Amino acid sequence: MKKHMQPISIALRYVILTAVALVMLYPILWLVGASFKTNNEIFTSISFIPRRIDFTPYIEGWKTGTEFTFATYFANTFKIVIPKIAFCLISSTLTAYGFARFDFRFKKILFSLLMATMFLPAVVTRIPLYLFWKQLGVLNTYVPLIANTVFANEPFFVFMLIQFMRSIPKDLDEAAIIDGCSSFGVLTRILLPVLRPSLISCLIFQFIWSFNDFLGPLIYISSVRKYPVALALKMSIDASSGIVEWNQILAMSIIALLPALILFFAAQKYFVEGIASSGIKG
Amino acid sequence: MKSRKVGYLYILPWLIGVSFLTVYPFLNALYISFTDYNMVTKAGFVGLENYLNLFKDQDFLTSIRSTLKYTIYTVPLQLVFALFIAFILNFNLKAIGFFRTAYYVPSLLGGNVAIAILWRFMFQPEGFVNSFLMALNLKPVSWFSSPGGAMAVIVLLKVWQFGSAMLIFLAALKEIPQDLYEASSIDGAGKVRTFFNITIPLITPTIFFNLVMQLVNAFQEFNGPFLITGKGPLNSTYLTSMFIYDYAFKYFNMGYASAASWMLFLIIMLVTVVLFGTQKFWVFYSDEGDK
Numbered sequence: 253m254k255k256h257m258q259p260i261s262i263a264l265r266y267v268i269l270t271a272v273a274l275v276m277l278y279p280i281l282w283l284v285g286a287s288f289k290t291n292n293e294i295f296t297s298i299s300f301i302p303r304r305i306d307f308t309p310y311i312e313g314w315k316t317g318t319e320f321t322f323a324t325y326f327a328n329t330f331k332i333v334i335p336k337i338a339f340c341l342i343s344s345t346l347t348a349y350g351f352a353r354f355d356f357r358f359k360k361i362l363f364s365l366l367m368a369t370m371f372l373p374a375v376v377t378r379i380p381l382y383l384f385w386k387q388l389g390v391l392n393t394y395v396p397l398i399a400n401t402v403f404a405n406e407p408f409f410v411f412m413l414i415q416f417m418r419s420i421p422k423d424l425d426e427a428a429i430i431d432g433c434s435s436f437g438v439l440t441r442i443l444l445p446v447l448r449p450s451l452i453s454c455l456i457f458q459f460i461w462s463f464n465d466f467l468g469p470l471i472y473i474s475s476v477r478k479y480p481v482a483l484a485l486k487m488s489i490d491a492s493s494g495i496v497e498w499n500q501i502l503a504m505s506i507i508a509l510l511p512a513l514i515l516f517f518a519a520q521k522y523f524v525e526g527i528a529s530s531g532i533k534g
Numbered sequence: 535m536k537s538r539k540v541g542y543l544y545i546l547p548w549l550i551g552v553s554f555l556t557v558y559p560f561l562n563a564l565y566i567s568f569t570d571y572n573m574v575t576k577a578g579f580v581g582l583e584n585y586l587n588l589f590k591d592q593d594f595l596t597s598i599r600s601t602l603k604y605t606i607y608t609v610p611l612q613l614v615f616a617l618f619i620a621f622i623l624n625f626n627l628k629a630i631g632f633f634r635t636a637y638y639v640p641s642l643l644g645g646n647v648a649i650a651i652l653w654r655f656m657f658q659p660e661g662f663v664n665s666f667l668m669a670l671n672l673k674p675v676s677w678f679s680s681p682g683g684a685m686a687v688i689v690l691l692k693v694w695q696f697g698s699a700m701l702i703f704l705a706a707l708k709e710i711p712q713d714l715y716e717a718s719s720i721d722g723a724g725k726v727r728t729f730f731n732i733t734i735p736l737i738t739p740t741i742f743f744n745l746v747m748q749l750v751n752a753f754q755e756f757n758g759p760f761l762i763t764g765k766g767p768l769n770s771t772y773l774t775s776m777f778i779y780d781y782a783f784k785y786f787n788m789g790y791a792s793a794a795s796w797m798l799f800l801i802i803m804l805v806t807v808v809l810f811g812t813q814k815f816w817v818f819y820s821d822e823g824d825k
Contacts, residue, residue: 265622266629272619273636276694280639282662283652295660347548354541362545369556371746371806375754375775376799379782379792380559380566383573403551410548435540464645466757471783485647486761489654498655505648516642520635 313500348413584793681770
């Protein structure tokens with residue numbers, strides 16, 4: 253098929269692909285340009301290229317209208333994101349190992365439960381969970397945001413790792429066990445090295461999802477001192493009732509998008525493989 | 535045989551978690567929905583009252599209608615777009631890596647509040663979307679002050695994020711053996727016929743998977759309307775998840791909000807079950823794979 257393809261057909265593909273890519277990326281390009289513009293220029297010029305590069309919106313925006321700077325909000329975000337990544341990788345790997353390599357009673361039922369929770373709409377457990385954390389007195393802490401990763405309760409990651417472990421031949425495990433390796437040793441010495449790429453894609457997804465998470469902090473975090481970036485940004489558009497310093501808000505939006513973008517481009521290979529092999533939510 | 539217990543040991547964290555972070559809250563939500571719990575006074579059992587009230591609550595009924603509309607607009611648009619682009623990309627083009635990235639970046643960033651801010655800004659009366667329309671000699675649209683316009687704004691945000699569905703389609707298209715295409719072209723089938731007779735049937739399992747995933751997501755959409763359009767004119771973008779949020783975390787009417795969340799859950803379940811039922815008519819599984 254490839255060889256039969258005519259030049260016109262190839263050209264047409266490139267034209268469509270480029271046009272769509274331009275439309276898709278234009279808003280982001282425009283955002284980058286606008287963050288350097290003066291407030292006045294944002295509304296009067298359709299071009300995304302600013303007349304001059306001016307970092308004032310970044311400097312002013314970073315200070316925010318609150319008593320904290322974005323440094324605080326970024327630090328808060330990482331206080332949530334880093335534990336989530338660490339706990340998620342450990343607990344999901346252990347659970348996936350249990351399902352992929354061992355036989356136990358009710359395994360089929362439990363596996364079905366795992367799959368069912370993957371499709372269970374989060375909206376239905378949100379209220380009881382809130383009441384549960386309130387009873388434990390941990391509202392306005394990061395505990396409710398992190399807890400589900402401690403208990404491998406993000407089934408997407410467990411499922412993805414099970415799929416990868418199943419694709420690793422069992423011969424190696426068995427050989428290691430004959431050599432006197434414990435079951436935990438098999439996991440750490442035999443499986444983990446092979447699993448590295450899939451663990452990296454778990455890491456990236458977890459990073460981006462928890463970095464972007466808005467509804468979680470919105471429900472659980474009430475003091476500005478503890479706000480992550482997502483809430484700080486939301487606050488900046490609410491607070492500006494008088495003169496809206498749009499360029500500052502847009503500049504901070506760029507800063508908020510940067511971590512995800514940097515990570516994505518640094519580890520693109522794992523990312524695309526991860527999605528392709530397991531299929532995920534948007 | 536020793537491994538029978540060892541297995542439990544490894545899944546223990548998950549087992550504990552799924553019990554008290556998923557199964558218990560799930561059932562508890564049902565229980566709360568039969569009470570008048572408001573976090574101040576003690577919960578009293580009210581039977582089906584919350585559900586009966588929901589059926590009389592215009593705000594709730596409108597939110598269900600808006601949610602259905604939102605789902606019906608976004609899911610097919612997103613899937614058709616994702617499939618179309620995946621199909622075009624699925625040839626040995628030189629710049630495939632660049633395009634794949636370009637189309638995926640919106641899915642990657644879409645959930646971020648920053649993008650919601652950008653969206654709110656782009657669709658302002660004097661924002662750049664209207665500037666474009668005027669440059670093309672079209673009439674500017676007052677996006678936020680008409681029901682259809684507000685809905686379009688949040689629908690466009692979702693459709694813009696078709697990248698992850700596209701990557702899943704792309705992976706499925708790569709699995710199709712080349713000789714099937716060759717056989718089809720020897721038989722004299724044109725490109726369009728090949729697409730509908732060969733390509734589509736072979737990837738129906740992937741279409742099904744994407745369809746279910748996107749539906750479950752779309753029914754629960756919150757960030758877009760909450761951050762960009764609010765309730766919208768005539769509650770046009772007051773989706774059910776926003777209704778639930780308001781009653782739970784603004785008015786602390788937990789019983790009523792739980793009833794609404796169970797209603798939404800039942801609707802999602804119903805749609806999913808019906809879809810699974812229709813599988814035998816249009817989804818072709820070539821072998822017993824677990825994908």
